[in-house]
Every structure is written in structure tokens, then in C-alpha cells.
Amino acid sequence: MLYPETINNLIECYKKLPGIGEKSAERMALYTLEMDQEIIDLFVQSLADAKTKIKRCKICNNFSQEDICPICRNEGRNHQVICVVEEPKNVIQFEKIGSYKGLYHVLDGLISPLENINPEDLNITSLIKRIDEEKIKEVIIAVKPSIEGETTALYISKMLEDKDVIISKIAHGVPLGADMDYVDALTLELALEERKNITSHEE
Amino acid sequence: MLYPETINNLIECYKKLPGIGEKSAERMALYTLEMDQEIIDLFVQSLADAKTKIKRCKICNNFSQEDICPICRNEGRNHQVICVVEEPKNVIQFEKIGSYKGLYHVLDGLISPLENINPEDLNITSLIKRIDEEKIKEVIIAVKPSIEGETTALYISKMLEDKDVIISKIAHGVPLGADMDYVDALTLELALEERKNITSHEE
Numbered sequence: 001m002l003y004p005e006t007i008n009n010l011i012e013c014y015k016k017l018p019g020i021g022e023k024s025a026e027r028m029a030l031y032t033l034e035m036d037q038e039i040i041d042l043f044v045q046s047l048a049d050a051k052t053k054i055k056r057c058k059i060c061n062n063f064s065q066e067d068i069c070p071i072c073r074n075e076g077r078n079h080q081v082i083c084v085v086e087e088p089k090n091v092i093q094f095e096k097i098g099s100y101k102g103l104y105h106v107l108d109g110l111i112s113p114l115e116n117i118n119p120e121d122l123n124i125t126s127l128i129k130r131i132d133e134e135k136i137k138e139v140i141i142a143v144k145p146s147i148e149g150e151t152t153a154l155y156i157s158k159m160l161e162d163k164d165v166i167i168s169k170i171a172h173g174v175p176l177g178a179d180m181d182y183v184d185a186l187t188l189e190l191a192l193e194e195r196k197n198i199t200s201h202e203e
Numbered sequence: 204m205l206y207p208e209t210i211n212n213l214i215e216c217y218k219k220l221p222g223i224g225e226k227s228a229e230r231m232a233l234y235t236l237e238m239d240q241e242i243i244d245l246f247v248q249s250l251a252d253a254k255t256k257i258k259r260c261k262i263c264n265n266f267s268q269e270d271i272c273p274i275c276r277n278e279g280r281n282h283q284v285i286c287v288v289e290e291p292k293n294v295i296q297f298e299k300i301g302s303y304k305g306l307y308h309v310l311d312g313l314i315s316p317l318e319n320i321n322p323e324d325l326n327i328t329s330l331i332k333r334i335d336e337e338k339i340k341e342v343i344i345a346v347k348p349s350i351e352g353e354t355t356a357l358y359i360s361k362m363l364e365d366k367d368v369i370i371s372k373i374a375h376g377v378p379l380g381a382d383m384d385y386v387d388a389l390t391l392e393l394a395l396e397e398r399k400n401i402t403s404h405e406e
Contacts, residue, residue: 004257007257013242018231018234024222026292032250033254033266039216042216044247046216048247050238051236053209063210091205
């Protein structure tokens with residue numbers, strides 16, 4: 001206990017955050033002493049609210065401060081399309097594009113037998129219920145192209161195969177602006193398999 | 204405002220910390236939602252206390268939760284030696300060694316005409332007062348070997364030259380375990396100048 005207790009506690013708390021080691025935590029704690037009271041007050045309030053105010057939307061399972069999130073409540077959006085994602089963070093990624101106007105469904109993970117995550121641990125039942133009850137025309141599966149992602153996508157499409165709904169998957173391939181030197185073999189293989197005909201004349 | 208307000212506020216607060224950008228702040232905020240309530244409570248309490256409970260020791264100016272810090276209060280320490288450091292953080296560095304048993308004096312900066320930091324902005328008057336009032340035998344100046352550090356060391360030794368006190372400066376040179384390839388020229392020059400005679404026979 002070299003620092004006063006409050007500073008030691010702050011260091012311990014900062015150290016709990018992802019990617020923060022002893023040195024960074026110490027730097028942050030000492031910096032905190034110099035922060036404006038306003039910021040400290042906001043920090044204290046947000047931390048105190050983090051667990052209590054942030055709930056999950058009862059429809060799509062995204063983070064929300066109300067029972068139903070602003071996206072699900074928004075009448076201006078296309079309520080016939082659901083984009084299925086792994087985490088709430090992914091919703092923000094799609095929202096940042098700005099062009100997607102449909103709804104979301106947050107699975108809260110991907111099927112992974114190795115980590116003992118089974119379909120019943122994910123929000124798949126609620127997705128099927130939505131398709132039965134809402135007028136959904138298309139389900140876009142937007143999970144990462146890993147073994148877990150592919151397994152989850154396959155499972156969901158199996159579960160939905162007798163429903164009257166289009167199931168699609170986001171395209172995988174070489175990302176825009178990527179240097180070809182750094183594209184891995186698997187991505188390149190996928191990009192080759194999923195190649196698009198760009199012939200301008202008719203065949 | 205893509206996340207609920209509480210999460211956005213948390214992201215903003217984390218972003219204020221040194222070395223934390225948008226992405227890390229987002230990761231930390233989402234991680235916070237999963238933290239144990241216990242840790243959150245400690246975090247909230249420590250943040251709230253940071254500005255109110257942490258004071259400066261009235262003698263040495265180190266961080267303290269009481270008027271006089273535990274080091275100054277410790278009768279078991281050598282009250283005849285003062286180690287002069289730049290910041291409270293440096294006190295911890297010396298305390299970690301474990302072998303130094305004297306007292307400290309935290310300057311809260313170094314003289315820097317370029318940054319408009321003058322001697323009167325530092326806790327130098329209180330240091331001189333201590334030397335006049337306490338029975339100090341030695342003042343060890345332990346600031347970094349930069350232009351600011353050297354200027355500060357010179358200034359303090361000038362101010363103390365008519366006092367009956369030994370003034371010393373910590374040694375500078377090649378650090379232990381350093382690869383000679385990576386030691387800069389200035390450090391090497393200093394190490395050469397301050398070389399020690401290790402001849403075993405008497406001259």
C-alpha cells in the first residue's frame with residue numbers, strides 16, 4: 001500500500017478494464033486526480049447507471065434504456081428485414097454505415113461446441129418467434145466468417161428453412177483498400193469462390 | 204447517439220483518460236456492463252473520493268488522505284535526510300526499492316522557462332523552510348537528468364549553499380541490464396565523466 005487507499009483502489013479498478021496493465025492503471029488513476037469535477041461526476045453517474053439503466057430490448061435484444069429500443073420503435077424503418085448479429089456492438093457498426101434501414105436481432109454469441117455454447121444459449125428461439133409473429137420477408141445473417149459464425153448461420157438457416165422468408169448472408173471477400181500482400185489464403189479462397197461475373201456483353 | 208445515453212457517457216469518460224482512443228473507450232464501456240457489481244461500487248466510490256479525499260501532505264507535499272502523510276509521521280524513518288523529487292509518483296518508485304528510509308519532498312514540477320514554470324511555481328520555499336526548521340543533514344536531489352532537472356537541481360543547491368546541509372544528486376549513467384547498443388551518446392558521455400576507480404591495489 002504505497003499510495004493512499006483511494007488511489008490504490010482506483011488503480012485496482014482501472015486494472016480490471018480490458019488491455020490495462022499496472023503502469024497504465026497507475027497513470028490513469030493519477031490523471032483522474034486532475035480531472036474536472038464535472039467529468040468525474042458524469043463518470044460516477046454513468047458507472048452507477050451502467051448495470052441498472054442498461055437493459056436489453058425485449059424484441060431484438062440490443063442494448064436499450066427502455067423496454068423496446070429506439071430502432072424497434074422507429075416506424076420509419078423497414079420492419080420486414082432483420083439483420084442477425086453476434087453482439088450489440090455489431091448493431092452500431094451497421095448503424096454507422098447509415099444505409100441499412102431494417103431491424104436487428106442480437107444473438108449474444110455464436111454456437112461453439114468447444115466453448116460449450118449451444119444454440120439454446122443464444123437468442124435463436126426469440127428470432128424464430130419474431131419470424132412467426134412479425135411480417136418478416138428477409139433475414140440477413142451478418143456474423144463473422146469463422147467456424148462458429150458458419151455453424152451459427154447454418155443452424156439458423158436450417159431452423160428457418162420451412163418458413164416463408166428469404167435468408168441471406170453478408171458477402172465475404174477481400175476488404176476494400178486492403179493490400180493484396182496481406183490478404184490471407186482463406187479469405188482469398190473465399191473471394192475466388194464467390195467471384196462475380198462482370199462481363200459487360202451478354203453471353 | 205447510437206448507443207444508449209449511459210453507454211455514450213461512459214465512452215466519453217473513458218476517452219478522457221490518457222492513451223485511450225475511441226475504440227478502446229468503447230471496448231471498456233461495453234466491458235463495464237459485464238463487471239461485478241462489487242467492482243463497480245468500488246470504482247464509483249474511488250472516483251467520487253478522488254478529488255475530495257486525496258490531499259497533499261502539509262510537510263512533504265506527497266499525496267495523503269490525512270494532513271500529514273504516513274511517511275512524514277513514521278518515527279522509524281530517518282528524519283535527517285530529504286529526497287527531493289518531481290512528482291508523487293517518484294516517491295512510490297523510491298519506496299518500491301525498500302532501502303531508502305529517509306523523508307521526501309515533492310516539488311510538483313521542474314523549472315522550465317520554456318513552459319513558463321518558474322521556481323516560485325514549485326514547492327521550493329517549503330523545502331528551504333524545512334531545512335531551516337527541521338534537523339536536516341542531507342538533501343538528495345533525485346530529479347531526471349534533463350535540462351529542466353539540471354536547472355532545478357542547480358537552483359536548489361544555490362538556494363541551500365549557505366545552509367549547513369550536504370546536498371547530493373543521484374548518479375546518472377548506464378542503467379543496469381541495458382544493452383550497450385541502445386545506450387544514447389549523452390548517457391554514455393555522462394557515464395564516462397562520472398567513472399569510478401575500481402583499482403583493487405593502493406596507488
